[in-house]
Amino acid sequence: xxxxxxxxxxxxxxxxxxxxxxxxMSTNGGCFTGASLSCADLILLLYSRILNxxxxxxxDPNRDYLFLSKGHDVPALYGTFAELGxxxxxxxxxxxxxxxxxxxxxxxxxxxxxxxxxxxxHLLSVAMGVAYDINLTGTSNKVFVILGDGELNEGSVWEALxxxxxxxxxxxxxxVDRNEFQANIETEKLIPLExxxxxxxxxxxxxxxxxxHDFDAMNNIFTKLPFNDKKxxxxxxxxxxxxxxxxxxxxxxxxxxxxxxDEVKQLINELNGGNAAGLVSETLIVR
Amino acid sequence: MNYESLLKDLVSADDRFIIMTAENRAAIRNLPEKIGNKxxxxxxxxxxxxxxxxxxxxxxxIPVTHALASFLTMRAFEFIRTDVxxxxxxVKLVGGVAGxxxxxxxxxxxxxxxxxxxxxxxxxxxxxxxxxxxMLIGLKDVLISDxxxxxxxxxxKSALNHxxxxxxxxxETVNYGDDVAILTYGTLLRQSYEAMMILxxxxxxxxxxxxxxxxxxxxxxxxxxxxxxxxxxxxxxxFVTGGLFSAAAEILLKNGINANVMSIGLxxxxxxxxxxxxxKYEQFTGPDIASRxxxxxxxxxxxxxxxxxx
Numbered sequence: 001x002x003x004x005x006x007x008x009x010x011x012x013x014x015x016x017x018x019x020x021x022x023x024x025m026s027t028n029g030g031c032f033t034g035a036s037l038s039c040a041d042l043i044l045l046l047y048s049r050i051l052n053x054x055x056x057x058x059x060d061p062n063r064d065y066l067f068l069s070k071g072h073d074v075p076a077l078y079g080t081f082a083e084l085g086x087x088x089x090x091x092x093x094x095x096x097x098x099x100x101x102x103x104x105x106x107x108x109x110x111x112x113x114x115x116x117x118x119x120x121x122h123l124l125s126v127a128m129g130v131a132y133d134i135n136l137t138g139t140s141n142k143v144f145v146i147l148g149d150g151e152l153n154e155g156s157v158w159e160a161l162x163x164x165x166x167x168x169x170x171x172x173x174x175x176v177d178r179n180e181f182q183a184n185i186e187t188e189k190l191i192p193l194e195x196x197x198x199x200x201x202x203x204x205x206x207x208x209x210x211x212x213h214d215f216d217a218m219n220n221i222f223t224k225l226p227f228n229d230k231k232x233x234x235x236x237x238x239x240x241x242x243x244x245x246x247x248x249x250x251x252x253x254x255x256x257x258x259x260x261x262d263e264v265k266q267l268i269n270e271l272n273g274g275n276a277a278g279l280v281s282e283t284l285i286v287r
Numbered sequence: 288m289n290y291e292s293l294l295k296d297l298v299s300a301d302d303r304f305i306i307m308t309a310e311n312r313a314a315i316r317n318l319p320e321k322i323g324n325k326x327x328x329x330x331x332x333x334x335x336x337x338x339x340x341x342x343x344x345x346x347x348x349i350p351v352t353h354a355l356a357s358f359l360t361m362r363a364f365e366f367i368r369t370d371v372x373x374x375x376x377x378v379k380l381v382g383g384v385a386g387x388x389x390x391x392x393x394x395x396x397x398x399x400x401x402x403x404x405x406x407x408x409x410x411x412x413x414x415x416x417x418x419x420x421x422m423l424i425g426l427k428d429v430l431i432s433d434x435x436x437x438x439x440x441x442x443x444k445s446a447l448n449h450x451x452x453x454x455x456x457x458x459e460t461v462n463y464g465d466d467v468a469i470l471t472y473g474t475l476l477r478q479s480y481e482a483m484m485i486l487x488x489x490x491x492x493x494x495x496x497x498x499x500x501x502x503x504x505x506x507x508x509x510x511x512x513x514x515x516x517x518x519x520x521x522x523x524x525x526f527v528t529g530g531l532f533s534a535a536a537e538i539l540l541k542n543g544i545n546a547n548v549m550s551i552g553l554x555x556x557x558x559x560x561x562x563x564x565x566x567k568y569e570q571f572t573g574p575d576i577a578s579r580x581x582x583x584x585x586x587x588x589x590x591x592x593x594x595x596x597x
Contacts, residue, residue: 061346108374115341115342119369122338122369125336125337125338125339125341125342125366126338126339126341126342126345129339129340129343129346131342132339133343133346135324136324156334156366159332163329163335
């Protein structure tokens with residue numbers, strides 16, 4: 001099912017705004033810019049069109065759940081929350097300030113965050129607990145969990161996948177933000193992940209692969225959930241780290257960024273079609 | 288009534304309970320057929336089990352998880368700390384064969400730092416019953432509590448008749464006395480009791496406390512023992528670092544109380560063997576403990592006498 005033109009232009013406009021939020025959080029201490037830009041479209045689409053969360057009622061037990069296991073991409077989540085009215089956009093100005101709780105990883109003091117994360121390889125199993133309980137309760141809501149591709153180094157992910165398949169959690173949707181980078185280096189140069197579809201299939205998942213920046217393609221796939229009524233669904237979203245900003249796209253050294261105010265201005269200009277920003281700030285090594 | 292039937296009754300009576308195991312079914316062998324999908328065996332996956340338990344607890348359930356204590360508390364440590372401890376979810380962690388109960392398994396299976404690492408996590412409480420009867424007396428209160436709890440599973444035959452009502456954070460006073468106070472928990476209550484009988488027969492009056500919950504710990508009982516008795520002996524099948532000895536020391540230090548304290552615990556991994564032989568080898572039998580305490584007591588009372596002469 002193709003998105004209507006109006007919906008598409010709205011998504012594109014909001015995606016731009018989410019990316020602006022991410023860039024604005026990439027200063028005065030900074031954030032995980034590259035890893036947030038890669039999954040911004042994915043997160044925006046899920047909250048805008050796919051998740052059935054009853055007008056953002058996060059206490060409704062019948063809502064769809066989304067868990068962000070790669071917690072360092074939280075600027076994309078908060079940017080989306082701000083654009084969709086789940087949190088006040090003004091609040092993002094409190095990024096890293098002690099008067100609020102908007103820090104480098106998600107936490108449940110922020111409305112809409114289902115569970116805190118930061119330590120990789122945790123939320124797949126937490127999501128499975130929720131999915132199991134939904135089955136026990138007998139309702140039809142779904143549980144989405146977004147993993148990073150670097151996160152797939154963690155053994156706890158593969159341990160949990162086997163259990164998810166054994167428990168036939170068909171209401172579970174495992175999404176990988178496949179931006180081809182982990183913190184400092186390309187995944188394939190460190191611990192090669194491919195062939196990822198085959199690996200996931202062998203672990204008992206029903207797998208689809210999609211361009212994680214193509215709203216139509218993603219919408220098409222996510223509206224077909226569950227892919228299988230006996231298996232968990234998996235979506236490998238091929239993305240570009242730093243997407244939207246050619247000056248930092250696919251750059252190993254633009255994972256965590258702390259730009260100057262001037263660089264932020266230039267990047268927002270670049271995002272909106274202007275010239276590439278001239279970046280001089282060094283990337284912090286935090287891992 | 289045993290552990291398994293208590294769980295079964297709890298699951299039938301209270302819809303919130305889910306029984307989980309990382310393929311350790313020793314204590315819950317007959318539950319799957321009785322409770323159906325309220326029983327989840329995740330296989331040999333302590334981390335996944337704890338993560339799932341956190342997810343279930345988010346939905347309002349009380350998951351009671353099972354694994355051998357060393358793997359539960361150490362393999363899954365970060366999951367307990369991060370997914371259960373930080374949000375204070377009411378997940379129950381039941382560790383099998385803790386302390387000396389791993390018998391001949393060897394050091395891989397010796398959970399003798401479990402108390403130390405579990406009590407280091409904010410929000411996580413600890414119940415370490417002395418035997419099956421003691422465990423069943425306290426189990427319901429602990430399981431129904433809205434706090435995370437680590438339970439040092441213990442199904443040994445009763446060491447003695449437990450007549451004291453259970454209360455979280457309250458020790459059971461097995462015997463009143465004011466020469467020597469013995470503070471203990473878990474398996475070694477039986478040997479401590481035997482030691483107490485020997486010491487009393489020699490005219491040394493012994494206060495014997497079964498601490499039951501190590502967190503929250505009965506602070507008042509610790510303080511009173513230190514003030515009212517001339518020697519406080521802490522006996523535990525745990526490393527001397529981080530267990531009851533450390534917890535009691537923290538309380539005394541915090542309250543500025545000076546006391547003669549003796550620790551009988553493990554300095555390193557114990558000799559793997561059947562329980563009775565471990566007790567002998569590691570000098571944890573009743574007579575061993577009694578003679579260690581008697582000589583310390585003599586030393587201490589000599590010192591007190593000298594002090595009073597000066």
